Amino acid sequence: MIERKLKVHLEGHWNEGKVLIVLGPRQVGKTTLLEYLCSQTGDYLLLNGDDPIVRQTLENIGEVQLKQLIGKYQTVFIDEAQRIPNIGLTLKIIHDRIKNIRVVVSGSSALELSSNINEPLTGRKWEYHLYPISWQELSQHIGFLGVKQQFEIRLIYGMYPEIINRLGDEEAVLKQLASSYLYKDLLNYNGIRKPEILSKLLIALALQVGSEVSYNELAQLLRIDRATVEQYIGLLEQAYVIFRLNPLSRNVRNEISSSRKIYFYDNGIRNALIGNFNPLALRNDTGALWENFLISERLKANHYNNSTTKAYFWRTHAQQEIDYIEERGGQMYAYEFKWNPKAKNKFPNSFVEAYQPVEKQLIIPDNFEDFLR
Template sequence: MYKRKIDVFIKSHFQKMNLMLLLYGARQVGKTTLLQRIFPNAVFLLVDNESIRQKLEEYDIYQYQEWLPKNTKQILIDEIHLLSNPGRAAKIIFDHMTKTQIIITGSSSLHIKNQASESMAGRFVSYQLFPLTFEEYVEQKDYRKSHKTDIIDRILLQKKEPLNKPLLFLKNDVLSNVLLFGGYPQLIKTPANIKYLKEYVETMLFKDIIELNLIDNRVAAKLLLKLLAHQIGNLIDYTELSRRVGVDQRTVRRYIEIFEESYILYRLYPFSKRERNVITRTPKIYFYDLGVRNAIIDNFSPIQQRGDMGAMFENFIISEFIKANAYKQDRYHFYYWRPKIGAEVDLVLTKDDKITGIEIKYQKLGESRAFRNRYKEAAFFQVTKDNFY
């Protein structure tokens, strides 16, 4: 089985601490596969299984000890968010089975936070698994046997590969495939599988949201998600979305938060040091996976024929930075910059006192001077299809 970038932190978790390990991520990004590979001897409890769910919802340590194998060293509770009170079940096991290592997955951080913030407080450390990075995709396709440096190393730190070997694949072809079909692990075995992506959107994408009763108007939610998918890289106009969906702005904001906490999309907020020359405080919208996004709008036209090619590449690059930052635990914060005068900068990264501007263009163009003139101390890079990998 292939390794993931996050492996090193998951493997060393219990060597460093005795807290529960909680792995978040959308359904089918590979959470269970990864954890069963790293913890092959853990007792596996799938909450999607009704009998397992009923047993866990007894919330009684004596009942747990009756049906769990004796001397259980590790327990893997898969999709714990489906419990009515996920934090209570985890807390009971953690507090009473002190020699047992507890590993948990969840596809809805919103439900876990709402239901478990108090009971699990101070008892867990969370990690997030995303769809495949470009490096992971290349590795799993067997194009190259070892991982290259990630996008933060290559662009921000300007690190070079120790061996400058030629690529064993056509980079632009692989990029086009990822932009169209995304990075869900299932697509390694069945590439360009539009049927899989469409079925995922129709069944799995809303599965937890509906089962957990997080949304009361499914028709409005699906329409809102489709409108957002058409607007990647654009400012969110809550008023216009409210008008087109037919619900109030508060509902629009709540649904977007649910989509975000379910790892479907994310918002990027403007960078500002409380400056008057920043034109907006409104966030932009992006999707964690472009294959899912393209399935939502039902458009798998070739990249070169699309009017949204630039927006898709921008979405892809920003997501690659977010994944690398999470996997490396690098502590970067992400924004965009949009002044009243001058061209905007697609991505701004801050860490401690350092500021870095990233201009994202599918093809190399002249660089914007506005950001560099405003923040003379900042580093600045342009990322294109030619230098991102």
Template sequence: MEILNRKLFQKADSLLNKFPFLAITGPRQSGKTTFAKSLKPKYKYVNLELPELRSFAQSDPLGFLKSYQDGVILDEVQRVPELFSYLQVISDQRNKVGEYILTGSQNFLLSNNISQSLAGRIAILNLLPFSWEEIAKNTQLESWEGFALAGGYPRKHMYNIEPSDFYPNYIQTYIERDVRQILNIKDLVIFQKFMQLLAGRTGQLFNQSSFSNELGIDQKTVNSWLSVLEATFIAFRLPSYFRSFNKRIIKTPKIYFYDTGIACSLLGIKTNNDLAIHFAKGPIFENLIITEIMKSELNKGEIPNIYYWRDNHQNEVDLIMEKGGNVIAYELKSSETFHTDFLKGLKYFQKLAPETFPMLIYAGNLHLEREGIQIRNWKDLN
């Protein structure tokens, strides 16, 4: 598989000609380093995970940066937050575009330091694991279940690693490294239990009190732990759509994972057959399609404005996206057989918002329009 052929490449290359800094954030092992090197193969590469380089950068930031100029990739730059103010000074003095590529897997650290030091000087892009569009030509996966289990992490696909071998090790490494760096958690077993419970609630409303009761921790800790999963690109909250339509709207966010391979692993789902009969089959399909739509937008350098909608009468739309002044409403169904009932939520929502473009994404093969609603197979998102 050609790992360098990422859809984000064109946007990143364009931004390097306009800004002194380009930051690439995303989950650990989503391919950020390889992407940065492919973008500028002649740039010097500095990995700040290495203790000796990190020590140099921390003890003498100015000397460190003067040693690496005229095209540099600073990998895992959030490990040395002291660098950011010095980067601003040196960049302003040199007044050159495209000189620095920064990567990091902890979004909140990068964003916090960028907002303080590099605002207006930096372009920020998010590189998530492979999308279906990126791997479709180079994989033998055919079903959505197979892709959901496999997830999109480059190493898993490059080396054809079984999900049951890749994801438990990924999760354990993530907890031992990233979580320990951010939180002082004495019992990591409880944190892993929290992740498993969260996976079981994929596509559901985030109920802090429920987690608090089941884990024996306070709600503040629950929210803090979820914030860490968000900051490190493991899970995210999907907010409710803000338009009221003169009805009471459920405002609690829903929970999803950035990669369904992680969610499936946490749920103990190992095969397509396991997923086909699992209680989370529908939510995992929802999760897969939502992240595919997210990736499509992020790979264009755009921030996806996505939501779900539900009123107090249980009328619901799985996904709503605002784009270019338009509103697109998606119903997401894991069934391979089309039923007219699938259109109920979309038709109800369209009465409230007639300007909406409604679309049903499901696991079957129909590609048509019915009652003004586009019906598409899950592979036909782009």
């Protein structure tokens, strides 16, 4: 098993008496990690929310029935909890009324889960996210030389655990992951009125990675209204398929403030959606893959490091731009991503003057690993 960065954080809160919640995409290893941690403390009760009998049993269950169900177990692991109606109230009963019980929860969708648990579990939970394997996790697992040898493979096939562990079968596994299984929870959500639009929207977004996304243009392309595009993108975010990067706009008069960029949590999923697994030498989107890889990996690193960083991109109507910006500790950090090691980049003076002090860095294949720590 690849050692996960999140393991240390979970172990640190393991015996504090609060509900431990791990959210993230399907198939990134949430169940594997939590089952391992549970097994280290003895026998545990596993309740899988994908099982209809489990869902029926836990829906509107009372304190007496919960005590009977849990019995002698001191650890309860509820997997895919977003599938269980009223799960927040059930967790509150266990936490408040059944003493000396450790409760661990996983969820692959924030659609129902967040709304159902936030209020009932106020002050009663620790919540974390688990993502596909990070570059640092992979590096620690197979070593410096190993990740160097897999560099191009990871840019094309991504970082899902099953992809890493099944060299040679990447395309078949990714095609399965990128099918409706990836957004299974969305298809069960009653807010999706046109499920056939999801695949078309994802393909359109995959082709625009690294570029600004216009909801109006997407609406015209898909022949749906703008509000539906915005709603579906929000739902895809909550299902951990994509995430948005918003523009920084505070000081410069002609800064773009209404656009956004959309990235995928994993390069392999993005490439599976457009059916392109060609090597980098035969691609015209290497720069987009490089940018998506760096920003998604930086997101993982910041989360596992408990960073409070705010992230943006920057662009003006005069076409001046910066790929990625972080704000932390009252200072701006500006990054430009270039695949060509010989590339030179000049950070726009208008940005530097408006947001001083600014630390600037060009990220290329020769120095990217420090950026992902």
